[in-house]
Amino acid sequence: MAQDISDILDDLDELAGQESEVSLGDVVERIGPRGPGVMLFLPGALGATPVGGIPGMPSVIGLFVAMLSVQILIGRNHLWLPGFLRRRSVGDDRLRGSVARLRKPAGWIDRHFGQRLEWAAGEVARRVVAGICLVLAATLPPLEVVPFAALAPFAAIGLNGLALTLRDGLLTLAGVAASLAALWSIWAVLPFG
Numbered sequence: 001m002a003q004d005i006s007d008i009l010d011d012l013d014e015l016a017g018q019e020s021e022v023s024l025g026d027v028v029e030r031i032g033p034r035g036p037g038v039m040l041f042l043p044g045a046l047g048a049t050p051v052g053g054i055p056g057m058p059s060v061i062g063l064f065v066a067m068l069s070v071q072i073l074i075g076r077n078h079l080w081l082p083g084f085l086r087r088r089s090v091g092d093d094r095l096r097g098s099v100a101r102l103r104k105p106a107g108w109i110d111r112h113f114g115q116r117l118e119w120a121a122g123e124v125a126r127r128v129v130a131g132i133c134l135v136l137a138a139t140l141p142p143l144e145v146v147p148f149a150a151l152a153p154f155a156a157i158g159l160n161g162l163a164l165t166l167r168d169g170l171l172t173l174a175g176v177a178a179s180l181a182a183l184w185s186i187w188a189v190l191p192f193g
Helices: 005-018 024-047 057-073 092-112 123-143 151-166 169-189
Strands: 021-023 089-091
Touching (some): 005 021, 005 024, 005 092, 021 024, 021 092, 024 123, 024 151, 057 123, 123 151, 123 169
Antiparallel strands (some): 021 089
């Protein structure tokens, strides 16, 4: 079932109101079966910012994306995270501030995306997207040798995660196209290209 981004933000805001510190494990539990798409979108979006240019970050984020992608490939709806990641937490005020900043873009996304070309947003497409994200994650460590070369794969991972979250087939097709473009750009950037 597709879910509006605003609904997910409502859940996170409610979670922040219940506890003074919110762990990543709490977030994963609250998001539930909507988690795989959201959890791919977040590292993709993070890596597409200047954070992705910090030495070592593409490999760390790539490992996280690979772990999530494998779980989606094997059909898990509720994600497993290692304890050290589940325990990572943020103050409720910081989470609420982040949620507040995301409200306007989330409203725009909710109005313009979701529930199109359902044949391209089903279970098979979900696993294909996870496989593509796994391949993109594997390219991230070698891309660290070229500053900001990981931008294209991170953007494609983020777009694929958004497509999974919204169950939007047109967005899924755009994510696959962006992934193929990212792989082509990697081939051009690395020494074997």
